[in-house]
Amino acid sequence: MALSMFGEFYHNVDAKGRLSVPAKFRDRLGSTVVVAAGPDNCLRIYSVEDWDKFMEGLNEQVDTSSADGRNLFRFFAANASTCDLDSQGRVIISPKLRDYAGITKEVVVIGSGDKAEVWDKKRYEATFASVTENNEAINDLIAQYGLQI
Numbered sequence: 558m559a560l561s562m563f564g565e566f567y568h569n570v571d572a573k574g575r576l577s578v579p580a581k582f583r584d585r586l587g588s589t590v591v592v593a594a595g596p597d598n599c600l601r602i603y604s605v606e607d608w609d610k611f612m613e614g615l616n617e618q619v620d621t622s623s624a625d626g627r628n629l630f631r632f633f634a635a636n637a638s639t640c641d642l643d644s645q646g647r648v649i650i651s652p653k654l655r656d657y658a659g660i661t662k663e664v665v666v667i668g669s670g671d672k673a674e675v676w677d678k679k680r681y682e683a684t685f686a687s688v689t690e691n692n693e694a695i696n697d698l699i700a701q702y703g704l705q706i
Contacts, residue, residue, distance in 0.1 A: 561585050562668030569662050574655060575647040578602065579666055582673050583646050592650055593637035600658045600675040607671045
């Protein structure tokens with residue numbers, strides 16, 4: 558499937574941990590999703606199909622004969638849960654995952670190709686301020702990856 562999730566959406570997480578998934582992402586994600594810890598202290602929302610692909614790829618790439626490899630695999634497997642979208646397109650984010658990502662109320666949901674990312678608003682702004690305010694940083698990354706755009 559095409560890498561179809563993109564854009565930036567500002568939302569709130571309510572007291573029960575419910576987050577409204579942007580309507581533009583719902584068709585791509587489906588009615589059951591996986592909410593998982595991401596490596597940048599953000600959360601990722603995958604369709605079940607894309608989560609399975611991610612875990613299969615991780616299983617193929619990570620050498621679990623080492624303690625570090627097993628810990629990396631465990632990080633992703635243990636910090637994920639399936640969740641059904643409710644009739645209003647919301648998911649419940651567990652307290653454990655909210656704590657991991659530093660989410661209290663205000664969040665930014667961004668499209669990241671085959672997944673959505675959920676960031677605490679202040680963390681998101683601090684993390685990306687240097688990139689979005691500095692075209693040289695973007696140009697350096699374009700050159701580093703040899704992109705032809």
